[in-house]
Amino acid sequence: MTKPSIPKGTRDFSPETMIKRNYIFDTIKSIFNLYGYKPLETPSMENLSTLMGKYGDEGDKLLFKILNSGDFLASTTDEDKSSSIKLMHKISEKGLRYDLTVPFARYVTMYRNDIVFPFKRYQMQPVWRADRPQKGRYREFYQCDVDVIGTTSMLNETELIMMINDVFKALKINIIIKLNNRKILSGIASFIGYSDKLTDITVAIDKMDKIGYDNVIAELRDKGIEDEGINRLTPILTLAGDNRTKLASLKEILKDNEEGLKGIEETEAIFSLLEDCPNATAPLELDLTLARGLNYYTGAIIEVKSADTVIGSICGGGRYDNLTSIFGLPDVSGVGVSFGAERIYDVMNELNLFPEKSTQTTQVLFVNLGDKEARYCLPLISKLRHEGINSELYPDSVKFRKQMEYANKRGIPFVIIAGEDEIAKNCVSVKNMINGNQNTVGKDEFVSLLTKNN
């Protein structure tokens, strides 16, 4: 029999890992709920007609396609079988979800008459990509998207930033939030005389952090930006001062550019609204080099970085005006961000931020010293569970040492021992596995002792 294995690029998540992952997902969800976002789930499979052509040629190749059931070759011709591409179109009609955005757009288009707008939804589900597996890149991974659509107010951007603050405060991750606006980027491109090269310009300046100013300028020249343009761009990229000062300078520079001014106005509105939000405490920086998949965004662009690690972006998103136009429904504007759960996991692991105790860890193990003793424990364990304390009774009356080892390996902080002596005295012994202390307490008092410790 061959040793079983799992497909390349996929992972099993052990209980230890799941407890950590769930801690992240549950924390994020609870904050989403506080802000009135609601859960949505779409099928793992979508029709290929929904998915194909939405992620570019490369994306089409990376879609996992599902073989039609039954005699899938039945109505194929020799011509169909002459190439993989031709045959694929005949023998596969469904593919696995590649991201959460296209299914969301498909959902909104399908149910547009039933949805109450503004529609605030979050979606946390796995996606699949037939990428070459490598360190940190998987073929199955979770995305965690939160969006509000059907509203253009800057209050949405503001609340998203407040929510980002709350999520990372809850996870104890120090962050820096970067903010930009696509309209400002358009304004800048136009101001330097290269409206037609907006993408080239933003792709280049987006690399400022990674490759530095000189290399960015070299790339811009390479893309055909002449000296005059670069001379106009340089003072913008090197704007100094705080966000307000930068915006004021920029307003002066772009004073003749309507789109640029609109972007500045939107950004000022967000900064101004945030002054009234007592919890928006993470550093927020206007970063004119921030672009992120520019073609998709039409207004605010948001990115979050962990302040204490070199792990890059852990959350990002922005405003878009055409979510559903790919499905023929125009003018659905929205704003949203995606939390990088896998990277957040890496940050928390690196900084040791996972709590020792979670809703999913066992707090108390009852040692099993025999039939009679186990019976004595059954009503006691019920009491603890009734108080919300996760508790286990070791099922077999094996050696005491083996049971203590189990408690240790599972990281269970309290062990209850009830042998003949304890039963005779109507009490139990409670052993603290962290400091080794052991106390004998009455059957009726041990619950409150453990509740206090919980």
Place this chain on the structure above:
Amino acid sequence: MTKPSIPKGTRDFSPETMIKRNYIFDTIKSIFNLYGYKPLETPSMENLSTLMGKYGDEGDKLLFKILNSGDFLASTTDEDKSSSIKLMHKISEKGLRYDLTVPFARYVTMYRNDIVFPFKRYQMQPVWRADRPQKGRYREFYQCDVDVIGTTSMLNETELIMMINDVFKALKINIIIKLNNRKILSGIASFIGYSDKLTDITVAIDKMDKIGYDNVIAELRDKGIEDEGINRLTPILTLAGDNRTKLASLKEILKDNEEGLKGIEETEAIFSLLEDCPNATAPLELDLTLARGLNYYTGAIIEVKSADTVIGSICGGGRYDNLTSIFGLPDVSGVGVSFGAERIYDVMNELNLFPEKSTQTTQVLFVNLGDKEARYCLPLISKLRHEGINSELYPDSVKFRKQMEYANKRGIPFVIIAGEDEIAKNCVSVKNMINGNQNTVGKDEFVSLLTKNN
């Protein structure tokens, strides 16, 4: 542009449905955690070598197979292309998970040296089957399995039954738990002289509830059970009295059958242990006709029915001795049950058991009466969220009526109105959307008012 749709047999889950589904999943999970079970997740895709041959020929057909990436025809011959079956083996190496049992067995086999036994795990993930879609049968649906392996003590069965009690008590579903034992069924088959027809006998008597005694007997005759066998079986199937009485009578009948007696002993142990469990209050019936996928179980067989609906089994499982033998690892005994989340949903919907309020519903909507008013609300909404109250600020200052409609449609019970008057007086108006009452309270008191109502 064609109207988008989703594959047959799959479903979108709207926020309203998701909130209900999550209520079920979260409740079940919290009880699993109380009992020391830990979460596990396995990949959606498994190698076809792991899946094929584990579910019978029919199962192999119902597996969703994933087309290999890239030029999948590259190394195929004309002979390969001559039939769908032959080609499938050449162009597909992965399939979607069909259940949670085989991946669990694969996991335990792979990580047997790292796992601390007894290993208590739960797994709640979707599975996929290329079944013909029909009412109540989907191609993608969740399973929710909980098992403890590496231990043979009847305390495990007992705790599972306690846990079942707690889960359904938390969901407010009245249940009847049925218990049987595969060894008793073997003993009965042997006692009536048809050990070789164990499967036929159990398949027939398992239908007692549905088709009635006469039809069961007819089916048994059909399968070749002669009068003498039926005469020996009849008194067993019609045993009267409570569980203890039935077991006592059965013990007398099967007194010369070792396996049968072992099954009775196991069952008596469970009944006896449950007497010490204060929360095991749901009716528990010894049901000698209960079989459920018999070939898999080796000891206790458990099934749970909703007492107040005709929706059949909502949870079931049992003891097995050979979880991992399909992967070459013998003697891994365990016991577990699977909660039928989809059916539990139907029961709760039918009986109107979903709570009005959940951790995912919005409790308070702040009406947006303009820029200045929204700014006044921002720190107030932060306060509420800080108290754990899910709150939204309507993002656009549209017509009052439209905003109230939004609150109504979303089922939000409280609306906060803060206009010029309220701002001047440093207060807010709180409208109860259920009884229509409206109160004006100070900016500092409204939080405690709503906390009380929460």
